[in-house]
Amino acid sequence: xxxxxxxxxxxxxxxxxxxxxxxxxxxxxxxxxxxxxxxxxxxxxxxxxxxxxxxxxxxxxxxxxxxxxxxxxxxxxxxxxxxxxxxxxxxxxxxxxxxxxxxxxxxxxxxxxxxxxxxxxxxxxxxxxx
Numbered sequence: 040x041x042x043x044x045x046x047x048x049x050x051x052x053x054x055x056x057x058x059x060x061x062x063x064x065x066x067x068x069x070x071x072x073x074x075x076x077x078x079x080x081x082x083x084x085x086x087x088x089x090x091x092x093x094x095x096x097x098x099x100x101x102x103x104x105x106x107x108x109x110x111x112x113x114x115x116x117x118x119x120x121x122x123x124x125x126x127x128x129x130x131x132x133x134x135x136x137x138x139x140x141x142x143x144x145x146x147x148x149x150x151x152x153x154x155x156x157x158x159x160x161x162x163x164x165x166x167x168x169x
Contacts, residue, residue, distance in 0.1 A: 050116075050125050050127060051125070051126050051127065052126070052127045052129075053126050053127065053128055053132075053166050056126070056166045056167060056168070058164050059164070059165050060163070060164055060165075061144075061162070061164075062162055062163075063160070063161040063162070064159060067139055067140070069139055070091060070137055070144060071158075073093075074158055087101055087115070087134040087135055088100070088138070089135045089137045089138070090138045090139075091137065091138070091139045092139075098119060098121055099118060099119055100118050101115055101118070101136065102115070102116045102118060103115055103116075104116050112130055114127050114128060115127075115128040115130075115132075115136075116128070117143070126166075126168065128145075133146045133147065133148055134146075137163075141168045141169050142166065142168060143168055144165050145163060146161055147161065147163065147164070
């Protein structure tokens with residue numbers, strides 16, 4: 040039982056992190072450029088986690104945590120592999136979860152890859168993962 044308490048001390052809910060709302064035009068250049076080029080993310084459309092810039096060694100991974108009863112998803116767990124810190128992302132939060140320079144960017148609505156022509160109207164919540 041003590042081990043479980045110790046392990047859960049490294050868990051944080053993203054809702055408890057410092058955050059701010061940012062519009063698409065306020066995103067870092069690397070993120071906006073990635074989202075504006077559909078050919079860049081054709082293979083990533085099914086992925087819930089995007090770590091930019093592409094090609095670097097991943098620092099984060101995403102795990103799905105199921106409910107205790109039944110086959111339902113309780114939440115997603117974003118894990119910093121290097122520091123063994125995890126962040127709980129509640130069920131129903133839109134994805135993809137975009138990570139750039141230890142900041143997590145979460146869109147305000149689902150299916151952003153299908154609204155490429157309306158990117159300028161997108162809003163994101165930026166969380167500081169440090």
